[in-house]
Amino acid sequence: MSTKTDDMVEKVRDSRVWRSVFRSGTGNSTLHRALAIQQNIFLHLFATKVRKRMVRFSATWYLGTLTLGTFLILVITGILLMLYYHPSVPQAYADMKDLQFVVSSGLFLRNLHRWSAQLMVFLVFAHMFKVFYRGAYRAPREFNWVVGIVLLIVTLLLSYTGYLLPWDQLAFWAITVGSNLSSAVPLVGNKIHFLLLGGNQVNANALLRFYVLHCVVLPLAAILFIAVHFWRIRKDGGLYVQQSEPKPPAPVDEPIAAAEVK
C-alpha cells in the first residue's frame, strides 16, 4: 500500500508540470534537498543546511517562529474581518458589533484576531529577551538586532492603530491620549499630531488614516522587514548557538610585584 502511494507521489513529482514548478526534482541526495531550499523563493531566505543544535527547542524556545505564526493568523483573520468592517464613523462600531453577534463565525474570527494580537506583542518581547539574555545580538548579528527593533516598533504601531478601529469609548480615549503624546515632541509635535489624525481631534479622518495604516502600510512594512530579518539569520551564520562562542582567553597570572616596584 505504502509503496503504491510512494510510486504515485514519485510519478507526480516526476511529471512535467511538477518539474516546471519545482525544478530541483526528486531525489534524496543532499544536493537535491539543498537545491529544493535554494530554488524556492520563500525557502531560499533560510540556510540550506542547519546544525541540529540550532533547531533544538532550548536554543530559541521557537519564539521567533511562534511570532511569525501569530502574524500569519493576524493577516488571515484581518483580511476576513475587512470584508465586514467599514472604516466610517456611523458604521465602524455597528460593524464590530455585527461581527460579534450577527456574522457567522464573526465572534471567533474577531477574538482570534484580538488574542493573536495580544499574544504577538507578548511573543515579540519574549523573543527579544531570549535573544538579549543569550547574547545572540552580538557580532556578527548586531544589524539583525536593529532590524528586530524596527519590527518591534512596527508591531507596537500595528497594535496601536488596530486599537482605534472598534470605535468604542476605550478606543476613542486611548487614541486621544496616545496621539496627544506625539504633541509632546519638540517643535514638530503638533504637526505630527495633526498629520496622524488628519485633523485636530479623533474623528472620521483619524479613523480612516488608522485603518489604512493598520491594513496596508504597516503590514507591508512588517512583511518587508520580516523577510530581511530571516534572510539576515542565514547571512549572519545561522541561529546563534552557545558553542559557537569564542572561548575566553585563559587567565594570566599578573605579576603583582612589578606594579608595586614601579
Add this chain to the structure above:
Amino acid sequence: MSDATLKVTQKLPTEFDRRAFFTKIGLGSLGIAAAGTIAFSYEYLSPNVLYEPSAIVNAGKPDNYALNSVTMDVNSGIYLVRADEGYFALNAVCTHLGCLTAWNQDLGIIACPCHGSKFKRTGEKIEGPAPKPLPWLKTWVSDEGDLMVDRSTDIPPLQYLRI
C-alpha cells in the same frame, strides 16, 4: 618623458569636466524632485478643509445658569461657570493628555477620569499629572443676548464676564 605624459592627464582644479558636470546636474535635479515630493506629500497629508465642529459655541441665555453653578457641555467640551464675580468658560479637555474631565458637584472639583488630575472650579490644578491649569476661554454676549464661547481662544484666568 614619463613626467610629460603625467602632466597631460593631470587635471587642473578649475578645469571643466563634462562628466562631473552632468553628474551634478543629475543629482541636483533628483534632489529637487525628492524635496518637491516631500513637500507635496506633506501638503497632501494635511487636510485643507476639516469637518469638525465650530470652535465658537452658543451657550444660550445667561439667565439659564443659576448663581454658583457649573454647567458642562459634553458635546463642545466646555464648562460654563456662573460665579459671584460673573460668568466664565473653561476648557474641559484635560491639559495632561486630552481626556474630557468631569465636574463633581459633591466635592466641588473638576476631575479627569484618565489619570486622576483634579482641578478647582477656576481651573487651577489641585493635584495629578496635568502640567497646566484648565484654560479660560474667551466669552462674550452676542447681539441676540446669547452667551458665546470661543473654544480656540484662551484668555488669562480670572477675567470674569460681568453682565
